Amino acid sequence: xxxxxxxxxxxxVRVVKIHGQGGVRRRIMDMGITKNVDVYVRKVAPLGDxxxxxxxxxxxxxxxxxxxxxxxx
Amino acid sequence: MAITIAVAxxxxxxxxxxxxxxxxxxxxxxNWPGVTVEKKxxxxxxxxxxxxxxxxxxxxxxxxxxxxxxxxDYLLTSNPDVIINIVDGTNLERNLYLTNQLAxxxxxxxxxxxxxxxxxxxxxxxxxxxxxxxxxxxxxEISALRETQIDKLAKVxxxxxxxxxxxxxxxxxxxxxxxxxxxxxxxxxxxxxKSKKRWYAINLFVRNDLVKNDLNLxxxxxxxxxDVIQKCxxxxxxxxxxxxxxxxxxxxxxxxxNVYETKKVGELSSxxxxxxxxxxxxxxxxxxxxxxxxxxxxxxxxxxxxxxxxTNDVLFGEIILPSAGALLEQWNVAAWLQGLLVDGIxxxxxxxxxxxxxxxxxxxxxxxxxxxxxxxRVAFIMDRLFRRFGLSGNSFIPMLIGSGCSVxxxxxxxxxxxEKDRRMTVITTSFIPCGAKLPVIAMIAGAFFGERAWVAxxxxxxxxxAVVVSGIILKKMPMFQGEPAPFVMExxxxxxxxxxxxxxTTWDRxxxxxxxxxxxxxxxxxxxxxxxxxxxMDGRFQMLASDQIDQSILAxxxxxxxxxxxxxxxxxxxxxxxxxxxLIAKETVVSSFGIFYGFAEVAxxxxxxxxxxxxxxxPLSSVSFLIxxxxxxxxxxxxxxxxxxxxxxxxxxxxxxxxxxxxxxSALIVYQLGMVFQxxxxxVGTAAAIAVVVIFLWLIFRPAxxxxxxxxxxxxxxxx
Numbered sequence: 001x002x003x004x005x006x007x008x009x010x011x012x013v014r015v016v017k018i019h020g021q022g023g024v025r026r027r028i029m030d031m032g033i034t035k036n037v038d039v040y041v042r043k044v045a046p047l048g049d050x051x052x053x054x055x056x057x058x059x060x061x062x063x064x065x066x067x068x069x070x071x072x073x
Numbered sequence: 074m075a076i077t078i079a080v081a082x083x084x085x086x087x088x089x090x091x092x093x094x095x096x097x098x099x100x101x102x103x104n105w106p107g108v109t110v111e112k113k114x115x116x117x118x119x120x121x122x123x124x125x126x127x128x129x130x131x132x133x134x135x136x137x138x139x140x141x142x143x144x145x146d147y148l149l150t151s152n153p154d155v156i157i158n159i160v161d162g163t164n165l166e167r168n169l170y171l172t173n174q175l176a177x178x179x180x181x182x183x184x185x186x187x188x189x190x191x192x193x194x195x196x197x198x199x200x201x202x203x204x205x206x207x208x209x210x211x212x213x214e215i216s217a218l219r220e221t222q223i224d225k226l227a228k229v230x231x232x233x234x235x236x237x238x239x240x241x242x243x244x245x246x247x248x249x250x251x252x253x254x255x256x257x258x259x260x261x262x263x264x265x266x267k268s269k270k271r272w273y274a275i276n277l278f279v280r281n282d283l284v285k286n287d288l289n290l291x292x293x294x295x296x297x298x299x300d301v302i303q304k305c306x307x308x309x310x311x312x313x314x315x316x317x318x319x320x321x322x323x324x325x326x327x328x329x330x331n332v333y334e335t336k337k338v339g340e341l342s343s344x345x346x347x348x349x350x351x352x353x354x355x356x357x358x359x360x361x362x363x364x365x366x367x368x369x370x371x372x373x374x375x376x377x378x379x380x381x382x383x384t385n386d387v388l389f390g391e392i393i394l395p396s397a398g399a400l401l402e403q404w405n406v407a408a409w410l411q412g413l414l415v416d417g418i419x420x421x422x423x424x425x426x427x428x429x430x431x432x433x434x435x436x437x438x439x440x441x442x443x444x445x446x447x448x449x450r451v452a453f454i455m456d457r458l459f460r461r462f463g464l465s466g467n468s469f470i471p472m473l474i475g476s477g478c479s480v481x482x483x484x485x486x487x488x489x490x491x492e493k494d495r496r497m498t499v500i501t502t503s504f505i506p507c508g509a510k511l512p513v514i515a516m517i518a519g520a521f522f523g524e525r526a527w528v529a530x531x532x533x534x535x536x537x538x539a540v541v542v543s544g545i546i547l548k549k550m551p552m553f554q555g556e557p558a559p560f561v562m563e564x565x566x567x568x569x570x571x572x573x574x575x576x577x578t579t580w581d582r583x584x585x586x587x588x589x590x591x592x593x594x595x596x597x598x599x600x601x602x603x604x605x606x607x608x609x610m611d612g613r614f615q616m617l618a619s620d621q622i623d624q625s626i627l628a629x630x631x632x633x634x635x636x637x638x639x640x641x642x643x644x645x646x647x648x649x650x651x652x653x654x655x656l657i658a659k660e661t662v663v664s665s666f667g668i669f670y671g672f673a674e675v676a677x678x679x680x681x682x683x684x685x686x687x688x689x690x691x692p693l694s695s696v697s698f699l700i701x702x703x704x705x706x707x708x709x710x711x712x713x714x715x716x717x718x719x720x721x722x723x724x725x726x727x728x729x730x731x732x733x734x735x736x737x738x739s740a741l742i743v744y745q746l747g748m749v750f751q752x753x754x755x756x757v758g759t760a761a762a763i764a765v766v767v768i769f770l771w772l773i774f775r776p777a778x779x780x781x782x783x784x785x786x787x788x789x790x791x792x793x
Contacts, residue, residue: 012338018315023137024559029318030133031561032167035311037322040339043348046357047457052348052564056166056322057336059345059564061453063460066559 209241380430642694
């Protein structure tokens with residue numbers, strides 16, 4: 001299963017499903033990361049974490065461990 | 074007619090600017106009851122009957138965070154007459170997610186599309202009429218920054234309120250979902266609620282347990298509803314919250330199709346171009362260091378110090394105090410009254426005003442960083458470091474500001490989303506040496522260590538260590554435990570900060586500080602003045618001269634408690650009392666020593682008294698004293714700020730007690746173990762110090778205990 005964490009910088013992927021449980025999952029969906037949306041991974045923070053993605057026209061920062069629950073293709 | 078307007082919208086949508094434009098200076102800033110979240114209310118300019126309530130910036134009403142809970146509770150229970158939903162015109166897609174949910178609340182709602190000036194500049198077009206038609210709500214295009222169409226917005230809102238016109242068209246979900254929702258309505262809602270039926274149905278569908286409890290469903294109804302949900306989940310091969318979220322966004326995409334040209338994914342905006350440098354892998358940290366250096370330099374070294382010095386030396390030193398003194402002499406005012414007015418009240422006022430210039434400048438720079446969008450970048454860059462200690466990147470700014478002054482630093486923790494993190498940050502921020510502690514450091518460094526710079530470095534290192542250690546220890550305690558707040562954070566577009574908003578925010582913070590902390594400082598200064606200049610001499614209770622202070626009440630009290638500090642190496646009344654006067658302002662420690670050794674005035678680093686100090690302390694005990702002053706409770710101004718942020722006496726006491734405890738045991742460990750290393754015999758004190766070290770290590774390295782059996786609600790929240 002490929003997750004958002006595995007995506008390289010500069011790649012565009014499509015979201016398949018959000019796994020996991022709890023508040024982070026809901027928060028991620030509220031912010032627009034839902035099934036079938038396109039995501040562009042723009043960069044990684046200087047210290048290696050979090051990552052910055054472009055989604056629905058805005059920039060979102062996400063920790064790698066949270067990006068791991070987002071299945072993409 | 075009396076109307077209440079609730080202003081709701083995403084963070085970074087320009088809500089603050091809009092609120093300021095609508096209310097002018099008629100605002101009141103406080104806290105929502107019982108929590109650390111700021112609440113703003115105001116009166117609509119020109120309409121004394123119309124009240125505006127600013128809801129916290131939120132992305133959704135699903136109550137994932139404290140802010141969302143507050144907004145939701147308010148909208149459900151306080152029944153405002155109309156909602157102004159402000160959305161960012163350059164970023165409609167995500168903003169409309171909240172709109173979607175607000176529309177279901179059966180409250181009249183007006184959509185305000187903000188940042189139209191930017192939209193027009195970018196050449197993108199928005200068909201607002203069509204957009205409004207799709208939702209069935211009135212739409213007004215505004216620019217809060219340029220105050221365009223603000224009056225129109227207010228009028229439309231008031232009209233909607235009077236006509237009780239709610240949203241005509243709500244989100245259409247897919248067939249299966251709509252069926253599930255209507256089933257739920259039949260099972261539990263038809264005879265229970267009159268309005269907001271759809272909202273309740275959707276919330277039950279996504280298994281919102283808070284709503285479930287509010288409705289008092291029977292077990293049978295709960296079971297039936299669960300059935301309905303699971304059937305739908307099976308059909309869609311997805312979980313209910315996910316279904317709803319996806320379909321909401323699908324609806325929004327549909328709506329925007331003809332209305333708005335959405336951006337291509339990955340498109341590089343001008344903000345992104347700036348970020349290529351600002352959050353660049355190699356340049357980010359140096360740039361950040363530069364920015365913070367500038368902030369610090371401008372606020373403390375240049376403008377701040379200039380104005381503080383002018384206030385203290387010229388305004389008070391040359392103008393006010395001498396004139397007041399002369400005036401009082403002329404009027405033959407009694408000595409004690411003169412003392413009260415000049416050394417008590419005026420000195421107290423001076424202490425407060427002495428803070429103000431630096432703080433205002435810091436508040437200003439802070440506001441600029443917030444409104445420009447740079448703050449979010451800092452959190453982004455620093456997050457990894459702070460995650461180790463159970464905090465997030467957002468906690469970094471307060472720490473940094475704290476190197477100038479704790480008061481704005483504590484107030485800056487307002488931007489931290491998680492209440493637990495906020496509390497932890499408020500408690501630990503004061504460990505970073507602030508500007509007022511520098512004179513104390515300089516005094517010790519000068520008297521005992523040949524003014525070497527390493528003493529200052531060590532002090533900062535101590536502060537940082539205290540923050541880190543406290544973070545680790547506190548995070549493992551039950552009151553701070555819990556799921557770490559998710560760090561899913563928007564990086565808003567860079568914007569030139571609206572000067573009006575910047576100034577209003579700065580003014581808000583400065584005036585609230587003056588009101589709250591100012592009164593405490595004034596009272597405390599008067600109290601300390603009284604205790605210092607009154608005592609028993611020759612059997613009589615009378616006012617004392619400067620060289621008779623060792624007979625004062627303060628000295629008596631100091632002697633009475635001095636033994637507590639004997640294990641720290643300085644159990645004598647002068648250092649004890651000096652440390653206590655540090656509560657007024659940390660630099661007062663230096664001037665207090667000056668007074669005790671007979672100098673009415675001493676230089677900042679107190680070099681006049683170095684000889685006296687060398688007689689009273691050893692290098693080791695001076696270090697112990699320094700550590701205590703650095704780590705123990707901050708000045709009253711900061712304590713006042715803590716009280717204001719925590720919004721709770723209990724938490725304020727906890728913070729103060731924790732800091733004093735940490736200061737005490739740290740000084741204890743250093744002194745006792747230092748004595749042994751210097752070749753002194755092992756004593757009870759040494760044993761105590763070692764015991765404390767062991768406890769420390771245990772608190773730091775023990776595995777985080779499992780959270781106590783939470784209430785059903787907490788578990789339910791975590792389940793989905």
